[in-house]
Amino acid sequence: AVSRPLVGKRVVVTSGPTREAIDPVRYLSNNSSGKQGHAIAKAAAEAGAEVVLVTGPVNLPDPVGVTVVHVESARDMLTAVEQALPATIAIFAAAVADWRVADVAGAKLKKGPAGPPSLAFVENPDILATVAKHPSKRPQLVVGFAAETEAVIDNARAKLARKGSDLIVANDVGVATGTFGGDANTVHIVSADGVETWARQSKDDVARALIALVAKRL
Numbered sequence: 001a002v003s004r005p006l007v008g009k010r011v012v013v014t015s016g017p018t019r020e021a022i023d024p025v026r027y028l029s030n031n032s033s034g035k036q037g038h039a040i041a042k043a044a045a046e047a048g049a050e051v052v053l054v055t056g057p058v059n060l061p062d063p064v065g066v067t068v069v070h071v072e073s074a075r076d077m078l079t080a081v082e083q084a085l086p087a088t089i090a091i092f093a094a095a096v097a098d099w100r101v102a103d104v105a106g107a108k109l110k111k112g113p114a115g116p117p118s119l120a121f122v123e124n125p126d127i128l129a130t131v132a133k134h135p136s137k138r139p140q141l142v143v144g145f146a147a148e149t150e151a152v153i154d155n156a157r158a159k160l161a162r163k164g165s166d167l168i169v170a171n172d173v174g175v176a177t178g179t180f181g182g183d184a185n186t187v188h189i190v191s192a193d194g195v196e197t198w199a200r201q202s203k204d205d206v207a208r209a210l211i212a213l214v215a216k217r218l
């Protein structure tokens with residue numbers, strides 16, 4: 001028998017990259033495939049939860065039994081996440097752009113004698129921090145990720161404190177690891193209790209283990 005510890009609970013999950021427009025036909029983004037976030041949404045649904053998955057553009061089918069909201073930019077993702085609250089659990093696996101272009105061109109940028117354009121950036125809202133510090137709708141359990149290429153644990157500990165989440169799932173995203181886009185992940189679970197490193201496993205298994213852990217901590 002499958003255990004369904006999240007029956008009656010609402011879970012919000014973010015997944016995939018965001019896209020930040022430069023002009024009508026160009027954008028800035030990253031290599032997130034959505035595999036890890038989508039696997040978490042699927043595992044939460046299998047555990048009985050009512051799941052809302054807010055995802056940036058990915059080449060994955062919508063998981064069965066999950067409400068999927070498709071967005072492009074970080075600001076759109078924040079709006080969709082806020083609309084999905086209240087929830088018991090929120091898990092932020094999306095690779096959200098930290099910055100967006102300050103002045104999006106209304107027409108396609110042209111090559112010309114002035115040479116290449118310079119782009120100025122402004123900071124995007126932090127979706128995880130906004131939800132973790134929400135004055136009235138903070139979920140009971142807030143789980144962030146930390147994508148690092150160096151000092152993985154130290155940087156994850158700093159994110160735990162700065163963003164106000166209960167858990168941080170830290171992973172090394174250096175190119176050699178294949179974490180972005182691959183099917184396996186090595187994660188470190190960082191909380192006030194300390195750090196636990198899980199053996200490398202499939203993203204589906206990471207998702208199932210994370211959902212089991214979260215259900216236990218409720």
Ligand code: PMT
Pocket residue numbers: 014016031032033034035036037074092093094095096097098124125126127128129143144145146147148159171173179180181182203
């Ligand atoms: O999609 P895959 O190809 O399967 O790859 C999975 C993954 C590497 C994308 C995933 O495991 C992962 O690490 N996701 C978080 C990526 C990230 O942007 O991490 P970060 O360290 O930059 O951000 C820290 C946390 O804040 C994350 O939970 C992030 O979702 C959240 N955040 C960041 C910026 C922002 N503006 N809003 C946010 O909510």
